[in-house]
Amino acid sequence: xxxxxxxxxxxVPIVFGIVCLAALIALIxxxxxxxxxxxxxxxxxxxxxGSFKRIIVEEDVLDRFLLxxxxxxxxxxxLTVVGISLGVLLHRMHLLRLATETWxxxxxxxxxxxxxxxxLVIYGRSALTIIMIGFVxxxxxxxxxxxxxxxxxxxxxxxxGRSFNLTPSQLYWKILFPAALPNIFVxxxxxxxxxxxxxxxxxxxxxxxxxxxxxxxLAERYDLPGTYAAICFVILVSVVFFxxxxxxxxxxxxx
Amino acid sequence: xxxxxxxxxxxxxxxxLSPVTRLRIVIIVxxxxxxxxxxxxGLLFRDxxxxxxxxxxxxxxxxxxxxxxxxxxxxxxxxxxxxxxxWVTISEVATAMVFGxxxxxxxGLTLGTNPFLANAFxxxxxxxGPTPKIIFFPIMIMWFGVGPGSKIAMGTISxxxxxxxxxxxxxxxxxxxxxxxxxxxxxxTWQMVTKIYLPAMRxxxxxxxxxxxxxxxxxxxxxxxxxxxxxxxxxxxxxYSTFDMPRMYALLIVLFVVAIxxxxxVGRASRR
Numbered sequence: 001x002x003x004x005x006x007x008x009x010x011x012v013p014i015v016f017g018i019v020c021l022a023a024l025i026a027l028i029x030x031x032x033x034x035x036x037x038x039x040x041x042x043x044x045x046x047x048x049x050g051s052f053k054r055i056i057v058e059e060d061v062l063d064r065f066l067l068x069x070x071x072x073x074x075x076x077x078x079l080t081v082v083g084i085s086l087g088v089l090l091h092r093m094h095l096l097r098l099a100t101e102t103w104x105x106x107x108x109x110x111x112x113x114x115x116x117x118x119x120l121v122i123y124g125r126s127a128l129t130i131i132m133i134g135f136v137x138x139x140x141x142x143x144x145x146x147x148x149x150x151x152x153x154x155x156x157x158x159x160x161g162r163s164f165n166l167t168p169s170q171l172y173w174k175i176l177f178p179a180a181l182p183n184i185f186v187x188x189x190x191x192x193x194x195x196x197x198x199x200x201x202x203x204x205x206x207x208x209x210x211x212x213x214x215x216x217x218l219a220e221r222y223d224l225p226g227t228y229a230a231i232c233f234v235i236l237v238s239v240v241f242f243x244x245x246x247x248x249x250x251x252x253x254x255x
Numbered sequence: 256x257x258x259x260x261x262x263x264x265x266x267x268x269x270x271x272l273s274p275v276t277r278l279r280i281v282i283i284v285x286x287x288x289x290x291x292x293x294x295x296x297g298l299l300f301r302d303x304x305x306x307x308x309x310x311x312x313x314x315x316x317x318x319x320x321x322x323x324x325x326x327x328x329x330x331x332x333x334x335x336x337x338x339x340x341x342w343v344t345i346s347e348v349a350t351a352m353v354f355g356x357x358x359x360x361x362x363g364l365t366l367g368t369n370p371f372l373a374n375a376f377x378x379x380x381x382x383x384g385p386t387p388k389i390i391f392f393p394i395m396i397m398w399f400g401v402g403p404g405s406k407i408a409m410g411t412i413s414x415x416x417x418x419x420x421x422x423x424x425x426x427x428x429x430x431x432x433x434x435x436x437x438x439x440x441x442x443x444t445w446q447m448v449t450k451i452y453l454p455a456m457r458x459x460x461x462x463x464x465x466x467x468x469x470x471x472x473x474x475x476x477x478x479x480x481x482x483x484x485x486x487x488x489x490x491x492x493x494x495y496s497t498f499d500m501p502r503m504y505a506l507l508i509v510l511f512v513v514a515i516x517x518x519x520x521v522g523r524a525s526r527r
Contacts, residue, residue: 009370009374010374012371013371013372013373013374013375014374014375014378016371016375017374017375017376017378017379020375020376021379041397041398042397095274095275095278096278098275098278099275099278099279099282100279100282106515106519109469109514109515109518109519110511110514110515111469111472111473111476111510111511111514113473113477114473114476114477114480114488114491114507114510115507116480117480117491117492117494117495117503118495118503118504118507120495121303121495121498121500122299122303193385196387197385197386197387198387200387200389200390201387201389201390201477204387204389204390204392204481205389205477205480205481212387212390215390215393216393219393219396224397227393227394228394231390231391231394234386234387234390235383235386238385238386238387239382239383239386242382242385243382
């Protein structure tokens with residue numbers, strides 16, 4: 001009985017959603033075929049599916065994916081080290097926190113990625129520009145979430161640590177940091193997502209690097225099925241990245 | 256003890272500036288000093304880090320130098336050209352917010368009130384939300400041309416996702432008593448939306464709009480930097496192309512002030 005309810009509430013809607021998506025694709029194919037949609041603006045979905053193999057083989061998608069992944073990894077490592085360190089620093093220095101926390105929150109709402117021409121001038125048209133813009137644009141949430149996690153540690157845990165005469169360093173490593181870890185990971189995850197978005201975006205804008213450049217190059221060649229297929233590939237990579245980090249966050253979250 | 260309580264201490268004069276304000280001033284002065292030292296030393300390439308005085312001059316020039324003619328009825332009005340570009344960007348973002356916000360609200364309300372549709376489609380929106388939207392720009396150029404249409408479309412796509420997810424989550428957190436009251440009065444769908452749902456989910460909607468505004472600004476401006484001949488994004492990339500660094504810094508400062516100010520305004524509206 002329970003499984004039937006589960007089937008009705010979970011499986012049926014999922015199947016319905018997938019069927020609707022497939023029907024939409026078929027409808028677009030039909031509308032292009034009868035000439036309602038211009039095939040020089042929207043290519044046949046079957047052509048897009050067919051060009052997946054072509055872009056994987058001819059456009060070195062794997063190398064490009066590894067390049068983008070490497071840039072995202074470098075930015076994420078920098079984010080994690082610098083962001084968490086700054087969060088810890090602000091937590092330890094209360095006055096500094098009071099003076100700067102609102103500034104960091106304001107910077108978090110600023111469109112930092114628009115500084116990319118400035119980074120182009122400083123670092124040149126290179127992977128370093130892409131990594132640095134990913135790092136800078138995604139840093140504020142990591143700092144703020146680290147700070148939130150450390151400040152939100154339950155007082156009873158800190159009192160237990162003090163009752164055991166832990167040194168300040170031990171208190172940090174044994175009590176505060178483990179208690180703040182789920183929140184810190186939320187910040188790191190947000191930062192990694194922001195970094196990936198900005199990295200692919202800047203690759204596209206400056207026509208350099210991995211997957212973002214692929215989309216730009218195919219569009220400039222007016223290879224429409226290839227452009228659409230490359231966009232689908234980027235979406236696929238983003239979704240997989242999002243799901244993996246989401247699972248990791250759930251694993252870290254206390255029950 | 257009694258003597259102690261009766262003892263009057265001289266009132267301590269409050270410090271002229273609080274420690275937080277003093278620290279802020281110290282931080283700002285340090286940043287300015289380091290910046291000026293780097294600018295004067297030439298450690299980075301020449302003009303990459305111009306003096307703040309030069310940047311200030313460029314800022315004043317952008318905001319006050321009258322160089323654009325606006326025909327108004329029988330006379331001509333001269334204004335700084337920057338405001339024309341700012342107006343273009345603001346109108347593109349505002350139009351994007353109207354389209355993306357309304358579409359997000361309607362879809363969010365539909366998904367939030369219908370568990371079957373939510374289970375069927377919400378995961379697509381949830382996973383598409385954090386993808387880099389700028390890669391859709393070549394498609395938007397094909398569909399809407401190289402003019403403002405493609406920039407508005409970029410802003411619309413960008414702001415749609417935060418609004419729809421906030422609206423769907425907002426509907427679900429409405430107190431079920433309010434919904435039952437509405438049903439007991441036999442209100443129709445429109446009345447349900449306008450009298451129950453929207454007032455009860457004001458805060459999540461404003462939060463969604465706030466997030467949507469931020470990403471719509473980014474989407475629109477990035478599209479302007481890629482392919483445009485007007486708007487603040489165009490001015491920034493034009494300053495880069497001509498290596499006019501003071502102008503680029505000045506434009507970024509104005510842009511950040513406008514974006515942070517708009518975000519703060521929407522945030523203040525949500526707290527009222």
